[in-house]
Amino acid sequence: MVSYQFRIMALPLMGLLMATLSSAQTATPPDGWPSFNYQGIITEKSQMLYNPTDEFIFPSVFHAGEYLQDPLAEWYIYYAPHDNPGGISLMYASSLDGPWREYTGNPVISRVWEPHYSVPHTSSPDAAWNSEAGRLFLYFHGSNSQTRWAETDDGLNFDYGGIAVDNAMGGANVTESSYARVFPHPDASSGYAYAMFYMGNERDNIRRIRLAESVDGRAWEVDPDYVVQPGPEEDSNVSAGNIWEWDGQLYVVYHASSGRIYARTIDATLRDIGSVPILLHAASGEGNDTGRVASPEILTYEGGTYLFYEAGDRLGATIAWAKARDES
Ligand SMILES: *[C@@H]1O[C@H](CO)[C@@H](O)[C@H](O)[C@H]1NC(C)=O
Ligand SMILES: *[C@@H]1O[C@H](CO)[C@@H](O)[C@H](O)[C@H]1NC(C)=O
Ligand SMILES: *[C@@H]1O[C@H](CO)[C@@H](O)[C@H](O)[C@H]1NC(C)=O
Secondary structure, eight states, rough: OEEEEEEEHHHHHOHHHHHHHHHHTSSSOOOOOOOOEEEESOOOOGGGOOOOOOOOOEEEEEEEHHHSSSOOOSSEEEEOSSSTTOOBEEEEESSOOOOOEEEETOOOOOSSEETTTTTTTBEEEEEEEETTTEEEEEEEESSSEEEEEESSSSSSSEEEEEEEEEHHHOOOTEEEEEEEEEEEEEEGOOOOOOOEEEEEEEETEEEEEEEEEESSSSSSEEEESSBBBOOOOTOSSSEEEEEOOOETEEEEEEEEETTTTEEEEEOOSSOOSSSSEEEOOOOOOOOOOOEEEEEEEEETTTTTEEEEESSTTTSOOEEEEEEOOOOO
């Protein structure tokens, strides 16, 4: 009787029916799941000093005040254009709420770095403190076939590191190895100190999230199994996997061809992954927060939970931020 009534009511309401069908492909979030409210744009395109292509992607927030001597400010955010020539860039702020100021020496890592490489672009920076080295490691791709790293004591001037992962390390079908995020390995018994999620594209033109692990943040081993493969909700690509812990549970958070940001549960070994995505963020429709959202970076600090992300078309995006009230 209940389902009969549902059908009578739902059929004339196609919008409601569509919503019901699509929500069936995501899992119900646990209690206390954050709801992110759009706050604004960090990279105001018209005001940026280094702006070769009018698009900015892949925010990576680093707590400079906790690790660096005399940083420019408490917080650094690395980001980059994606299209050629790219160029790893930096803004800084005394608070996660901003305002963010652009570093005048951008880009801090360019597409040509003699004698190490010359590539069409560098992009997708991820800043990860390396406690063994006592330095900040910055991972980035350039070109799309390699994720490299550089090391720095001040976040501004870098020593070249090398290639962290390349296509061959992921297997014979891999055609791109980019969009990496590096974090302390959550499994103390693994023998690894660091883990990386990155995007592997393959000959079938499907983008999946891969896992690499490292003892020192320099030499990496790629796991042959995928972390996230796109399912019916995500459509044909998933990318920009990142780690996030919420309410004692680890998640891999990522974006997809659907234009939305998802989370799947993951265990400390990084090998037991939830089969159904939970929706984490979709564009609110408010202000410039329309269309695609991507490349999530989430931090909880002093009672606020912040989502930094990329808003807009893949080659027209900009860095935006949203904030959730702390419910705990
Ligand atoms: C490469 O792709 C082919 C075709 O889909 C598949 O049969 C093969 O197992 C793949 N090889 C690897 C190493 O993934
Ligand atoms: C998958 O990604 C590629 C490269 O960004 C893009 O050309 C393609 O349209 C994407 N597929 C979907 C369904 O969005
Ligand atoms: C959208 O972004 C542009 C440029 O970044 C800015 O000038 C404009 O005020 C924004 N519009 C809204 C509604 O936020």
